[in-house]
Amino acid sequence: xxxxxxxxxxxxxxxxxxxxxxxxxxxxxxxxxxxxxDEYAVWLSQLLAxxxxxxxxxxxxxxxxxxxxxxxxxxxLSSKYFRTEALVAGRPPVEWGIxxxxxxxxxxxxxxxxxxxxxxxLYAGDLITIDFGTATTFDVSDYTGAYKGGIIAPGINLxxxxxxxxxxxxxxxxxxxxxxxxxxxxxxxxxxxxxIFWGYVAMIEGLVARLKAQVGRPVKVIATGGLxxxxxxxxxxxxxxxxxxxxxxxxxxxxxxxxR
Numbered sequence: 001x002x003x004x005x006x007x008x009x010x011x012x013x014x015x016x017x018x019x020x021x022x023x024x025x026x027x028x029x030x031x032x033x034x035x036x037x038d039e040y041a042v043w044l045s046q047l048l049a050x051x052x053x054x055x056x057x058x059x060x061x062x063x064x065x066x067x068x069x070x071x072x073x074x075x076x077l078s079s080k081y082f083r084t085e086a087l088v089a090g091r092p093p094v095e096w097g098i099x100x101x102x103x104x105x106x107x108x109x110x111x112x113x114x115x116x117x118x119x120x121x122l123y124a125g126d127l128i129t130i131d132f133g134t135a136t137t138f139d140v141s142d143y144t145g146a147y148k149g150g151i152i153a154p155g156i157n158l159x160x161x162x163x164x165x166x167x168x169x170x171x172x173x174x175x176x177x178x179x180x181x182x183x184x185x186x187x188x189x190x191x192x193x194x195x196i197f198w199g200y201v202a203m204i205e206g207l208v209a210r211l212k213a214q215v216g217r218p219v220k221v222i223a224t225g226g227l228x229x230x231x232x233x234x235x236x237x238x239x240x241x242x243x244x245x246x247x248x249x250x251x252x253x254x255x256x257x258x259x260r
Contacts, residue, residue, distance in 0.1 A: 003058045003082065004250040005074060006111060007031060007065035009134040012074075014044060015247040016053060021255070023244055025051040033069035037076035044077075058082050062254045064089035064110040064246065089114055089250060093257045099146035111246050112139050113147065118249030119222045120145040123240065126217050128208060130238075131245070132225030134158060138207055140215065151207055156200050156227060163196070175227065177234055201235050208237050 001024065006013040008031060015026040027047050029035075048054060061078040063086050065071050071088065078086035087094045089110050096113050098120070111131065116139055119129045129139045135158070138151040154162070156175055164172050170192060178185075178193040185191030212219050223231070223238040224245035232241050242248065 001053075001057050002060040002062065002251060002254055003078075004247050004254070005061075005063045005065075006114075006246045006250065007063060007067050007070045007074065008111060009066060012070065013247070015244070016048075016051070016058070017247065017251045021248065021251045023247060025053065026244075026247070031067055031070060033067060033073075035070075035073060037073045037080055040073065040077045041081040045081075055082055058084070060084065060087075060254055060258075062087040062089065062094065062250045064114050064250055066109045066111055087254060087257065089253060094253045097253075097256070098141075099144070101146050102149050108147065109137075112137055112150070114249035114253070115139060115224060115245050116141045116145070116147050118245045118252060119242070121252055122242065122248075123220050123222060126215055126219045127222055128211050128215075128219055129222045129224065129245070130204065130208075130228070132156070132223070132227040132231070136204075136225075138211060140211060143217075151211070153203065153207070156196065159200070160196055163192075175230070177230070197234075201231060204231065205235060205237050 002017040004015045004017050010031055011028045012031050013026060013028045016024045018024055045055060061082055061084050063074050075086045078084055090096055090113060098117060100108055115129050115131055119127050120141055125143050127141045131137045134155050136153045136155050140148045140150050142148055164170050173189055173192050177197055178190065183194050183198055185194050208221055220239040221237055223241045224243060228241050228243060232238055
């Protein structure tokens with residue numbers, strides 16, 4: 001089986017994927033570039049055992065990371081504890097394989113490139129892929145699969161953290177839909193819920209509308225990331241929700257590299 005790793009700014013997600021690209025198990029741990037391969041191995045071995053697997057069940061290893069300092073220890077984890085070389089998304093033999101049609105192709109985050117590859121493999125036509133992570137990213141790809149650019153906005157948790165940190169009297173609240181459809185809050189907490197949640201939905205809908213107008217052709221909107229399912233219940237802007245798009249993309253890239 002394949003161990004696919006998505007190392008983001010907030011969390012590192014490990015997923016065990018079988019030959020049919022079915023995710024058999026997944027785990028996440030807070031991103032810390034100082035975490036050693038030995039620490040990863042102890043943590044991961046225990047979790048594999050809890051799911052009925054062992055390290056010997058892993059025959060492939062692929063990593064996408066937007067945290068360069070975290071990569072070395074993940075590569076050591078692969079070679080030392082899984083006795084296999086870690087493939088790194090975007091490097092031979094798992095290059096992107098799509099046109100990166102932007103001013104600075106090298107600056108594109110690995111997760112965004114992988115999401116674009118996976119979205120194009122799953123859905124035809126022009127696409128907008130929205131990933132709800134530390135940042136909320138909007139990625140535009142055309143009907144050929146070429147990456148054309150996008151938008152980076154603060155993630156909703158980041159926005160809330162900034163608000164609470166800067167305003168001494170505001171409490172920390174959960175990220176959830178307001179209890180009523182009213183957008184006139186009657187107390188501080190309700191007003192914060194309305195501002196954070198409905199303000200974020202309005203941002204998503206507004207930016208997607210502007211992107212669609214600029215593309216000028218029919219566009220499908222694909223959402224991924226942990227909060228995609230929450231927003232899906234309160235907007236009609238998404239055509240499809242794929243919670244594991246990055247992991248799916250990594251599995252596709254790994255399989256394609258071994259078919260060649």
